[in-house]
Amino acid sequence: MGEVLSQNEIDNLLAALASGEMDVEQMQGEDEKQVKNYDFSRPTKFSKEHLRTLEIIFEHYSRLISTNLPVYLRKNVQVAVGNSETVTFSEFSNALSNPVILGVINFAPLNGTIILDMAPSLGYAMLDRMLGGSGATLEKTRDFSEIELNILQKILVMMTEMMREPWRNVLEIAPMLNRIETNPQFAQIIAPNDMIAIVTLNMKIGDVEGLINVCLPFFTLEDIMDRLNTKYWFSTMQENHDEQYEDYIETLIRRADVPVKAVLGKSTISVADFVNLQVGDCIRLNTKVESDMDIYVGNIKKFTALPGANKDSYAVRITSVIREEE
DSSP: OOOOOOOOHHHHHHHHHTSSOOOHHHHHHOOOOOOOOOOOOSOOSSHHHHHHHHHHHHHHHHHHHHHHHHHHSOOOOOEEEEEEEEHHHHHHHTOOOOOOOEEEEOTTTTSSEEEEEEOOOHHHHHHHHHHHOOOOOOOOOOOOHHHHHHHHHHHHHHHOOOOOTTTTTTTTOOOOEEEEESSSOOOOSSTSSSSSEEEEEEEEEEEEEEEEEEEEEEEHGGGGGGSSHHHHHHHHHHHHHHIIIIHHHHHHHHHHOEEEEOOOOOOOOOOHHHHTTOOTTEEESSOOOOOEEEEEEEEEEEEEEEEEETTTTTEEEEEEOOOOOO
């Protein structure tokens, strides 16, 4: 109910109108409500908060790819999130080139699938690198052979498995690559008018740059839309930090390979003696037989040990641990 004016307020208002201090048309314009057009063919099912959370998830995913993919390609790989947007599935599919690399991924336990769209230039660069080349792409696109698709499938399977960890704060997922399509017409996973969220990743393999688009249909994420907000994401991350983060870091450290070497001793010889070394020659070292050896972990002296043998292999027995303060 509107505010009731007193008699004095009514008199002052009429006086202001009579003197021209207030304009009736101006007062009517101020009371009008702003109306926004709504396109029912493009319902806004993804809010800005949802898109921001998806960007956070795939920023983590980008870091994982940048770390793990160079192990396979033996080349520097840089990945970063470009942007995110919502479009209809028909707009996404109509914008795809032919041929294209589309990984159709089952996003279990959620119903439905997602699509990983990789630029053909990146696929050619990966294939060239995996087959012993320098990682160059093709100037003119062509269809992929069955052998090339099998090689790309291994990479896409690895990239699919890496989605588990970034989504862990939202849901424990078990994604699985269903198939690879090179023709957009065979990747119609939802109705053309259904809304999807697209997260674009910029990938650079050496000198080759390209885009990776992750297509996330609303139908697939509908059951967890209430979890796709930064408040829920950070609260879950804090809970997991206290319970699992230390164990996770310890597991990663235990799996890391570190070089260990045992140094018998050191000696200084001339270049001529070094060049003329033969099998059976003896080199005098600066250590005694009964003295301890230095054991290096990386470039840090960490232990002392005595030489010996274990069956048919050389071995050492640790005698002391060198602490950091020593």
